[in-house]
Amino acid sequence: MKTIKRSIAFVLAMILTLAMSVTVFAEGEGAKNTFTIKVNEAKAGHTYEAYQILKGDLSKSQTTLSNVDWGTGIQKDKQTDLEPNKDAKAYAEKLSGMQSNSSDLKAEAQKIASALSATVAGSVSVTQDNAEAEITGLEPGYYLIKDKDGSLTGDEAYTEYILNIVADTTITPKTDVPSVEKKVKDTNDTTGDTTEWQDSADYDIGDDVPFQLTATLPANVESYKSYYLKFDDTLSQGLDFKEKTVTVKLGDKDVKEFFKINYDAASKKLTFTCDNILKEGFEAKNGEKIVVEYKATLNEHAVIGSEGNPNKVKLEFSNNPNKGGEGDKGETPEDTVIVFTYKVVINKVDEKNEALDGAEFTLYKKIKDKNGNLEDKEIKAVISGDKNDIFTFSGLDDGDYVLKETKTPDGYNTANDIKFTIKADHSIESDAPELNSLSGDKVTGNIILTPNKTEGSLSTPVQNLKGSVLPSTGGAGRVAIYVIGAILVLGGGIVLVTKKRVR
Incomplete structure (x- = not known):
């Protein structure tokens, strides 16, 4: 989060109507001399500052502010920007006539902000959300409350408040972000x-x-x-x-x-x-x-x-x-x-589980069309290995698949179609989603799918067995012919001997 080092958010609110009274109070007559602002629902990282705009004498009943003058929070050469005649009492009456949270009052708050001096009447820094925060020792008068310049991080917004302080007061910062x-x-x-x-x-x-x-x-x-x-x-x-x-x-x-x-x-x-x-x-x-x-x-x-x-x-x-x-x-x-996304790796082997060249495979994914029928989507393989014996089908997701041997090594029997399902579990709701598990379930065929979650792979050997061996020339086939011939010759001899005896 980058630190926002820009302007302030301002707060100003009017509660009391200033009277023309000249009532003053003396110490010991029961009236307080200083007051406290309690910041409700204070946010960590905020430093709230109070600038005195107007000051005066507060009655014992805390309903009247008299002898109004400019506060320490306004630059003297900026007073005319707020009130052409520099009349503090007239300016107080102007503020009193504005409704709380009105557009006029918000616009006036912006004018006040541009006239602020460097004198802060009180402040509080907040280190924990919703902690009790107080700005103490404030004299009677009107105050503008703002966030200290550069006190906010990148995902924060400046506060927006309007308040006049003539007694102990609790405020709730109005700030929100998207x-x-x-x-x-x-x-x-x-x-x-x-x-x-x-x-x-x-x-x-x-x-x-x-x-x-x-x-x-x-x-x-x-x-x-x-x-x-x-x-x-x-x-x-x-x-x-x-x-x-x-x-x-x-x-x-x-x-x-x-x-x-x-x-x-x-x-x-x-x-x-x-x-x-x-x-x-x-x-x-x-x-x-x-x-x-x-x-x-x-x-x-x-x-x-x-x-x-x-x-x-x-x-x-x-x-x-x-x-x-x-x-x-x-x-x-x-x-x-x-x-x-995942991959399936097929290792072509012979009956001794040694790499076998000369095979070709095609992988088909079962996809449901708009009518609810399953159709085959062909997936191409990348062939590698010393004997072109490794077939890698990359970029797959979960679903049902059929592996077909489309070319068989010479002298070997074609492997039966292999059906399997890819299954994966991954985070549904998480600030840091991850792949939890990957597996392959055999439906038909002589395979064992071994998963590697990190590589996103399912690997299996596919074995080809040799076909039946035919007899070679001069071998067992000719011997059989010789045996049959010998039997015929012997049979003929027996017939001749029998005929002579009959004569």
Whole structure:
């Protein structure tokens, strides 16, 4: 998170109407001399400062401020910027006539901020969220409360308050920032089932992967005059953005026309930028959601295995309502989703489990079409090994597969078709999604699929057995002929002997 070193968020509120009374109080008459501001729901990292705008004498009933004069928090040469005649009482009456949280009062707060001196009447630094924080020792008068310059981190927004201090008071800082999340849907091609939006998915290389970016606007976005918002999205090298698939909506309203879309294919940087989501026609409201959806194609550069293909998004946003939303900007933390893909490795071996050359394989994936019928999608193999005996099918997701031997080594029997299922478990809801497990279940065939989650691989040997051996020339076949001939000769001899005896 980068440190925001920009202007302040200002706070000013009017409660009492200044009277023309000349009532004063003396010490010992029961009136307090100093007061305390308690900061409710204080946020860690904030330093709240109080600047005295006007001062005066507070009545014992704490209802009247008299003898009003300029406070230590206003530069003397800036008093005329607030009140042309430098009349502190007249300026107090002007402030008293403004309604709390009105646009007039907010505009006046900005004028006061530009007239502040370097004198801080009191401050408190907060190190823990919701801790009790107090600004003490404040004299009666009107105060502007602001965040100290440079005290905020990148994902914070400046506070917006209006307050007059004439007694012990509790304030609740009105500050809020947007949030963003990125999601992906997962589809099983074999079953045709698609999940809801989640934090990880697996796909085949060549598939179009659907992504969703959701920005939830702050609860005080309407306090800004304009509000800048940019989705800063980073794809992995294994994904190619498809611009024609983009939709941008505010609820049911199509607001794509208000966003400038920019994509750098080299860096894989994708941005959706709107200079002012409050402009006419867009008119975003407090707490609403802006949803961007698009698709990206998983390409041949996709990382296979548990490292996966991470994709991140963050928001850049206006964070100072007191400046109208212009200039100062904050940045949310990144949100990450991951797309996984796997591979199947076939090792061709003979009856001795030694590498065997001369085979060819084709892998088919079972895919359900629009009519609910299963069709075969052919997947090409990359062949390697000393004897061209290793067949690698890369870029696969979960589903049912059939491996066919389409060419058999000479003298060997063709292997039966092998059917198996790839199964994977990965994080559905997680700030750091990961591949939990990878397995392959045999349906038919003589295989054992060994998983390697890190490499994203399922490996198995496929064995070919030799065919029946035919007799060679001059071998057993000729011996059999000789034996038959000998039997015939002997048989003929017996017949001749028999005939002679009969004579």
